[in-house]
Amino acid sequence: MTVKSLIATFTQQEDLNFLLTNRVPRAALTRFMGWFSKIEQPLIRDLSIACWRLFSDLDLTEARKTHFKSLHDCFTRELRPGLRPPDPDPSIVVSPCDAIIGAHGAIADTELFQVKGAGYSLLDLLGDPALVDTHRNGRFITLRLTSSMYHRFHAPHDCRIERVNFISGDTWNVNPIALKRIEKLFCKNERAVIQTHLATGEALTLVPVAAILVASIRLHFLDVLLNAQSRGPTAFPCDVSVRKGDELGWFEHGSTIIVLLPDHFEFCDNVKDGACIRAGEPLLRKPG
Known part of the structure; x- marks a missing residue:
């Protein structure tokens, strides 16, 4: 051939x-x-x-x-106790989930990319100009959960959850084939914008993005199931402290989590395109 x-x-x-x-x-x-x-x-x-x-x-x-x-x-299965222990180093932000590492790098002012050559904006993703300013020129990483992976996700660091914005939308597949063909895909799908701050003051935002066959996103600290029946955008003020590794919720199928942090955080050596990572493993490091 x-x-x-x-x-x-x-x-x-x-x-x-x-x-x-x-x-x-x-x-x-x-x-x-x-x-x-x-x-x-x-x-x-x-x-x-x-x-x-x-x-x-x-x-x-x-x-x-x-x-x-x-x-x-x-x-939505749980794992046996003791699996996925978070890295104990306080300078390390860990992966919130089992995933395949996708697009990651520096945010160019307010522009990210879902694959090389396919950009999207923080405003389109987050829908909140104030939060856009918080993450301007910061760092981002895309974590894709496949259908067979462990579907629960966890706190990547000790932090305080302050707000969740649910943004209703479509349910495109989020695999690499779709990411190459659908412009601004993450900004079109249903998603939850989870705003947190670390104890040291830095903003850390998680954006779980739903996809086809994902019937809902469950967050343990809210008494609402976030799905197509939720009317959005919907804001949920929160005041919840969590420790690194605490379970935050789950997807009901595979999907994606986008992690946003300030620009002084550095990617750990294990972070490479296409690499598999498990919840609790090093993701980014805050220089000493």
Whole structure:
């Protein structure tokens, strides 16, 4: 097979992937998945998990329990105690989740990028001019959770959660194929903007971004389930202190978390494009 034919085959596979995961009734499919995944009928549960295993690298050996009530129960599984301990170094901000590292780097004034050559603005992402000013010329990193990964996310450092803004939107797939084709994708999807400050005063913002089949984002410190039925943008003032590694919530399928920090934070040596990272592992460091 020639190089030209290999490229053509790869392009066709990308086209098919994009078609099957995006050119579908995304909102309806997501609502259906939210309903279907909670069915606690044993046969449906077992067939669903078996199908999931067939098309992914799902590994349940770290799960706290081995029996699940439903597909949703498996999606949102807890891990056995003692797994994912956060790096104890107080200068380290850790990864909030298991993920594949995507676009990351310096924010150019207020511009970020979802893949090389595809930019978007902080204002489009956050919807808050004051928060945009806070993160101007700062650092950002994109963490993509695949469908088979551990879906819960945790506090990346000791911090105080001050506000959550839920921004309603679409449910495009957030895989690399879609990121190359859909302009400003993260700014179009449903997302929660979680504003926090570290004890040392620096602003740390987490932006969990929903995607197709993500029926909701659950945050433990809010008594509201954030999903397509939420009317947004919706602001939730908070005053919650959390410690590094504390569980914050979960996605009900794979998705993305964007982490924003000031410019004096430096990426740790393990942060590389396409690398896998686990919750609690070093992400950025504050110079001493």
